Amino acid sequence: MFDQLSERLQGTLSEVRSRGKLSESDVDAAMRAIRLALLEADVNFKVVKAFTKKVKERCLGSEVLESLDPGQHVVKIVNEELTELMGGTGRELAFASGGTTVILMAGLQGSGKTTACAKLAQHLRENEKKDVALAACDVYRPAAVEQLVTVGKRAGATVYEKGTDADPVEIAAWALDRAREERRDVLIVDTAGRLHIDSELMDELAKIKKRTKPHDVLLVVDAMTGQDAVGVAESFAETAEFDGVVMTKLDGDARGGAALSVKAVTGKPILFASTGEKLDAFERFHPDRMSSRILGMGDVLSLIEKAEQQVDEQQAEDLQRKLEKDQFTLEDFLQQMRQVRKMGPLSSIIGMLPGMGAMKQLKNANVDEREMDRVEAIILSMTPEERANPALINGSRRKRIANGSGTRVQNVKQLIKQFDQMRKMMRSMTSGKMPNEQQLAHMMGGSPRPPRPKMRRK
């Protein structure tokens, strides 16, 4: 779906290097590629227009650095501009200097408000040591109150609810009184999802805001939102001027161009990212990582953080030494595989690697977790000697291993062959050469890429 922008730009600008300076037509070609990439990422059309104009100005006439090729140079400019657009003058949550801090949550239906409320409660409780209460003001969606009660409890927050017969504005005011009485640090007010063009419900939101005087109003936005995100954010800004955005469902494979659009149009920062099913899958938002994601440049920082949590330093060092000495065994491979799997589903990890997101072969390969189970079973059925030296494995051993792991001789053969290829690849990696796309794709198994769409506009 999304070609790596830098790859595309490198192709477009491959001729430029010899000249050392970007001409206007080079830049136009690059802008076309950027425009398409941003549109595929759901960045709002008007934001894209303004953005490419700005980037074009910066690219024109700027010297291509000696060490960089022109494509990389443009990507660097784009990345810097995107990061600036996304971050800029952000602010943290504003806590009351004394008493109860009120946070009002608003958004469209299905954007994930109720879940975000509970996740924010948990986040504040764990990271800021706050005593958090939740107010259940969604009286419209069936069972929304029950949902908040359940997830609120899980998050260790007190939930104030009055069922579905009370008026949401009254519930909010009443909950605030109680929160103050009970000296809670924070009250998070969950509201019903509403359409930004539903004047009645938008009025209600304005009233809740007036009655509770929140320190922060957060707009909850689904990362998968398309071109409409801008209009929605503008409308909410008019009614209940929000201070920041919570992006939800960022654990999917949406590029999240909506984040950029909302920030660009309203100027409000994205404060939090919700990234998974579990309550603790909620983190501070990192603008620089998001711009890379939008560009398909991978989220190396997040990957490194994830890896740091899972990977044992000592083991990593041992492994490095083994790689250098070319002593990498199937046993090591097994350990590696287990560590990688601990980081989460492979497909999501691949998405974080720069360039990998672009390789449709990999993206569509949909790494089969069961295949990994099979590989694990095969290696576990080998003797330690066999794991250390796969060359030992002859016909009869293969048969034994296949029987032991409940697989077929063919699978065993294939695994050993793949392992050999991997060792070769690693050897070339440690010698400083990156494997090419084809080698990688071959390793993971993949399909050819579909033709690219052609767009007229620059």
Added chain:
Amino acid sequence: MINLGSRASANGSPETEPEPQRRGVFKRLRESLSKSRQALTEEISASLFDRIDDETWERLEEALILADAGAPTTATVVERLEHEVDSGAVPADGVAVRDRLIEILAEVASKGRAPIDLSAQPAVLMMVGVNGTGKTTTIGKIAWHLSKEMGLSVVMAAGDTYRAAAAEQLEEWARRAGAELVRGEADADPGSVAYDAITAARARGADVVIVDTAGRLHTQENLMEELSKVRRVIAKQIPEAPHETLISIDATTGQNGLRQAKVFSEAVDVDGVVLTKLDGTAKGGIALAIAEELGIPVKLIGVGETLEDLRPFDPSDYAQALLAE
């Protein structure tokens, strides 16, 4: 829109929607679309085609992109129209070009079109989709239509055993629709809930079983595998079932909607799309991309919160509403 086979006449229910309601859809859709401030209609007013030149095509592209139709589908539609005008197949006349555009858009939206088939006894309908796209609400509305308007007996399976209070939400809908609800314990196996619901439906001779499932991101492979398993459990009971598998797609969804439809379809063989939340300002253009690239048609649209706001999808109404002034 909903094919009830021989049962339809037995129940005396009309097989096609009556004309007034169809017009109602058109009107509502147009109303909702016209509310948009950056309405597509602004971009594609008839005057756009007064003079046909490069700028016409560029602005048309812009309009379709803003409707979330996506770059490839937009390029296909515009290229086709431009080619037809250039070759003289369509006269370079504003009205003719506009009409032809509506035809092309409707044609794209019609790819893979088929009615919802509930002729089996019991017919099993399974609802899937990403979190927050409106699955449970859609199911409630479908149950209400089948039960209250068509007089069918409906059993609902509360297969979302994950989200807190999802079963309670469905229970409320079951009460409104007068349908029976089969639910399991929290965190119960969703396959077993579907199994129990079908068993109950068979024992009672019910007409339709509607299986709700938990919202899941299509990138979560273990959850997608769980979904395939639910489907397999259903098929074990009734080999042809589920007779209809629908994915709910939020009209505000951008290009990711295409991935959603593709991956869900690979897991559970989706028959159609329910395009929800069309009452907002989003045009749901991603449905065009889904039909064009995957051949999965929109079957139902959600245009509001009330029970009547779930409607059959009409490609030509939709195309017209996209372009209406």
